[in-house]
Amino acid sequence: MKNILKYVIVDIVQNKIVLVYTFLLLLISLSVFNLESNSAKGLLSLLNIILIIVPLICIIFSTIYIYNSSEFIELLVSQPIKRKAIWLSIFWGLAASLSLAFFIGAGIPILLYHADATGFMMIAMGLFLTIVFVSIAMLAAGLTRDKAKGIGLSILLWLFFSLIFDAIVLFLLFQFQDYPLERIMVFLSFLNPIDLSRIQILLQMDISALMGYTGAVFREFFGNSLGISLSFAGLIIWILIPLIFSLKKFKAKDL
Numbered sequence: 001m002k003n004i005l006k007y008v009i010v011d012i013v014q015n016k017i018v019l020v021y022t023f024l025l026l027l028i029s030l031s032v033f034n035l036e037s038n039s040a041k042g043l044l045s046l047l048n049i050i051l052i053i054v055p056l057i058c059i060i061f062s063t064i065y066i067y068n069s070s071e072f073i074e075l076l077v078s079q080p081i082k083r084k085a086i087w088l089s090i091f092w093g094l095a096a097s098l099s100l101a102f103f104i105g106a107g108i109p110i111l112l113y114h115a116d117a118t119g120f121m122m123i124a125m126g127l128f129l130t131i132v133f134v135s136i137a138m139l140a141a142g143l144t145r146d147k148a149k150g151i152g153l154s155i156l157l158w159l160f161f162s163l164i165f166d167a168i169v170l171f172l173l174f175q176f177q178d179y180p181l182e183r184i185m186v187f188l189s190f191l192n193p194i195d196l197s198r199i200q201i202l203l204q205m206d207i208s209a210l211m212g213y214t215g216a217v218f219r220e221f222f223g224n225s226l227g228i229s230l231s232f233a234g235l236i237i238w239i240l241i242p243l244i245f246s247l248k249k250f251k252a253k254d255l
Helices: 002-013 014-034 039-068 072-078 084-112 117-141 147-175 181-191 193-204 207-224 225-252
Strands: none
Touching: 002 084, 014 039, 014 084, 039 072, 039 084, 039 117, 072 084, 072 207, 084 117, 117 147, 117 193, 117 225, 147 225, 181 193, 181 207, 193 207, 207 225
C-alpha cells in the first residue's frame, strides 16, 4: 500500500494541472491580501474562493484522475493486492496531494497575513473540504464506468452543494417563514459540508451578527467547544460515508 500511495502522490504532484492550481491559488491569495488594507477583509474575500473553487477543482480533478488511471488500477487488481488497499491508496494519494497544493497556495499566505484563530480555522476548513470532495469524487467515479457520466455527476454534485442546496433551503425558509426554523437550520447545515465550513469560518470572523436570530442560534450551537467538535465530526462523516460506499462499489465491480 505504501508503494502505491507513494507512486500516486508523486504522479499527482508532478501533474501540470495541480501545479497550475497551486500557483493560481497562491497568486490569488497574495493578491487578495495585498490589495486589501485590512487583512480581515482579505480573508473574507478569500472565503468564497475556498468555499467554491477548491471543491470544484478537487472533485473534477479527482474524478478525471481516477478514470485516466483505469488501466493502472486494472493492472494493480491483477496483482495479489487487496482491492481495499488499492482504493484507499488512490484516495489518500489524491487527498494528500491536493491538500498540499491547497496549503501551499492558500494556507501559507493566510499564515503570513492572518495567523490567528480565524486563519487557522479557514485553513482547517479548506483542508477538510479538499478531502471531502475527493471522497465524493471517488464515489462519483465508482458509480459509473462511463467517463462522461462520471464527470457530469461530479459537476452536478458540486452544483448541488454549492448552489442548489442553498436555494432549496431559502425556498423552505420563505414557504415556512411563520414557523421557527432556526433549530432546523442547524440540522440542515450538517447536510452540506460547504455550509458547515462557511458557518464555522463566519463565526470565527464574528460576522454572525449579520445573520440575525439565525446567526445567534448558530453561535449558541457552534460557538462552544461541543459545537465545534460536532462540526468537525460532521465533516469527518462526510469523508467516511462516500469513501465507504465507493469502496464497496469498487470491491464488487467487475473490471
